[in-house]
Amino acid sequence: SETVxxxxxxxxxxxxxxxxxxxxxxxxxxxxxxxxxxxxxxLCDQVVSYTSSTTGKAFTCDAVVETSTSIxxxxxxxxxxxRGIMPYTQGQYRLxxxxxxxxxxxxxxxxxxxxxxTANEDKETKVNRARVTYVDPNADYQPNEVIYPADGSADxxxxxxxxxxxxxxxxLSLPTVAHREQALQYAEV
Numbered sequence: 001s002e003t004v005x006x007x008x009x010x011x012x013x014x015x016x017x018x019x020x021x022x023x024x025x026x027x028x029x030x031x032x033x034x035x036x037x038x039x040x041x042x043l044c045d046q047v048v049s050y051t052s053s054t055t056g057k058a059f060t061c062d063a064v065v066e067t068s069t070s071i072x073x074x075x076x077x078x079x080x081x082x083r084g085i086m087p088y089t090q091g092q093y094r095l096x097x098x099x100x101x102x103x104x105x106x107x108x109x110x111x112x113x114x115x116x117x118t119a120n121e122d123k124e125t126k127v128n129r130a131r132v133t134y135v136d137p138n139a140d141y142q143p144n145e146v147i148y149p150a151d152g153s154a155d156x157x158x159x160x161x162x163x164x165x166x167x168x169x170x171x172l173s174l175p176t177v178a179h180r181e182q183a184l185q186y187a188e189v
Contacts, residue, residue, distance in 0.1 A: 010061035010082040010176065011041035011095060017074065018093070023067045033092040040095045043106045044082055050181035058106045059083075059097075062135065062178035081176030083189070098189075127170040128159035134174050134183035143173075146180060148187035 007013070015037060017024040044059040059082035065074050079086060083098040102108035129147065136144035149155035160167065177183050 008060045008062055009041050009044050009057075010059050010078060010084070011037055011044055013061040013063075013065075013176075014075065014078045014084070014086075014095075017065060017071075017078065023065070025071050027093075031091075031093055033089075033094040036094040036096065039103045040084065040097050043097055043099065043103065046106045048107055048185075050185055054181055056179065056181060059182065060179065061176045062137075063176035078176060080172075081174050083186070126163065126168045128163050129156070129167060129169045130187035131169060131171045132174055132177075132183045132187040133172070134177040134180065136180070137178050141178075144180070146184045146187055148184060 015032070018027050018031075019029070020026065044057065046058045047055050048058045049055050061078065061081055063077075063081070065078070067074075069077075075086065078084075085096050085098070087094050087096070097106070099106055100108040129149065131145055131147050133143050133145045135141050149159065172186070174183060174186060177186065
């Protein structure tokens, strides 16, 4: 008895995929902790400022889900596009988006937590530049990439200086993201 309508909210896309018996997992409604899913869907729809002149939804999902790919891999692909995690606890799937800890505001700034451990200078996990590939509708839906920070920018200079002018770059592909600004924000985070 549910209405069918287009929606590119990534939480709704994932939920539809997991519930659909034809092309997804076919899970029943009681397999989901609805409050967590509802809150995360609202975070995705929240309008954010990408730049001083550009705004848009925090996260969208503009992708084709390949049903020949395993359900687990498709869920991972969908989750990474909105920094989501989906723990299974107490018999239900819950949903959480990596954020500053405020499930009502995706742009909240975290308060300084008490120090619980001291990080070391492990060069294996250190990153001072992120390269993110996304689907570009302006280039006939071919892959494009953004890099943060830009070469020679103040952040780039500062990050390199902190790392003795050594570049530590992470690369990530976001096949569900079709907006340059969202990809750039992802790289910055």
